[in-house]
Amino acid sequence: MSIDKDTAARVAKLARIKVEDDALPALAQEFNTILGFIEQLNEVDVEGVEPMTSVTPMRLKRREDVVTDGNQQEKVLANAPDAREGFFAVPKVVE
């Protein structure tokens, strides 16, 4: 599997990271190096092996279905780059 410039651009888009056009060939090359390393996994016989979901077999603990937190609007917004009137503000998303 070889990653070209277009695939690198598509991955960058999916990851929501702006990558300038002239940086794409080098990025594609890095991906190929890393993916080449990962390809070794194809040597392993994984027939009948379940993908691991939890390294320690454990059930999630249950608790009573009650509100345990809340009413912290100021704290939630305290670190926002742009908070107005109790909301997070972002550029217009609806035309």
Add this chain to the structure above:
Amino acid sequence: MTDLNTLTLAEARDKLRSKDVTSVELTQACLSAIETSGSLNAFVHNTPEIALEQAKAADARLAAGDASAMCGLPLGIKDLFCTKGVPSQAASGILEGFTPEYESTVTQNLFDAGSVMLGKLNMDEFAMGSSNETSVYGNAVSPWRRGNEDTPLTPGGSSGGSASAVAADLCLAATGTDTGGSIRQPAAFTGIVGIKPTYGRCSRWGVVAFASSLDQAGPMTKTVRDAAMMLEAMCGHDPKDSTSVDLPVPNFEAMLTGDIKGKKIGIPKEYHMDGMPDEIEALWAEGREMLKAAGAEIVDISLPHTKYALPAYYVIAPAEASSNLARYDGVRFGHRASLAAGDGITEMYEKTRAEGFGHEVQRRVMVGTYVLSAGFYDAYYNRARRVRALIKKDFDDAFAAGIDAILTPATPSAAFGLGEMTDEDPVKMYLNDVFTVTVNLAGLPGISVPTGLDHQGLPLGLQLIGRPWEEGDLLNTAYALESAAGFVAKPGKWW
């Protein structure tokens, strides 16, 4: 009198109990050491006011006779831990200016025990790196040097600031976190002890997430006894982390008898890597002899899927990182890029993440995005999770056959010079974690113990891997190894 900042946790505790020192005196000694340590770049946010306030409170508790073992002991905290009202940036530009409104469970546990926070410690950005060269704060520098050279060396990573600070006696001990070796590798590079406990021992709540199924916090200390003391205070069940285990926390220090007679120590043949320096092979052989002389039985074992651990890790960790780091979007906290006229929300995300994330983080997020993308999820991500199950089974089989602990080298080399790996391809840097990463994939406890120096006078460490939840037994084996090795070397002060 010895400089108070050079004490171990246990020594300082005993002096506090016998009223030979106060927590304020210990804290001031560390703060003075930190003030002149700028060239190590270990502490990146200093909190002297908080430290002195906590130290006074600790002295009051000690006077009242109501103090636990960690009370009054000054610590450094890795920047990955959220600390209330104190910058917590994970060494990333994208969290510039972020001051949490809450405290991580691990730091809260330490503060409840009476410990003192001196400040926040340098690290690789989002804990992604093995040399502390990806930090927005710049490189952390090891206090160690090769012979008479003045080449700055890496303290390892990602907990490089923690390792440098403990080795240079800027604090009595520090917190670290370990996703693929980030406690054990820097501990080995700087001649200190570092333990990553079993996955689920320490709460991950309030620790900036890198790869959630692998991340664990742990102590980085000057001795095994200190590691036992501090780990006990850090861990415990936490309802706020659903993977936190609800098991009693033993008194780990009380388990340090040094008696390992009859213990079976496994030596995995797959850890003899091609091209491994003779010094590492010799160190490993010496470790085997030390444990044997202490009464343990040395058993050759096989962990057949070892060579697939790093490639599996470099699928699973980036995949989880790409998901965890999706939250850094310039909306709720941290950096937001300034936008051009007409830019919409997508441009805001893309520019913010391009400006805020460093190169290695961007690369890993994108690799993770790729392996999770439609059409590749099965071929990469699911296959890696299957291989992970096989890696864990290798260990399960060894333990089922009666092995108590496994002895391996901690790292494939001694510390390298800062910048020396820059031109290598990223995979070369990833090989630093070849002996440690299996332990994260299998969720096991692992500890790095300094046991020797290389030909250039740099520290080398061995790793012991234990059974799940049996940190106490593992620490005891490590204690026996530490006692036999008698490692006492310290870096000469140049900073």
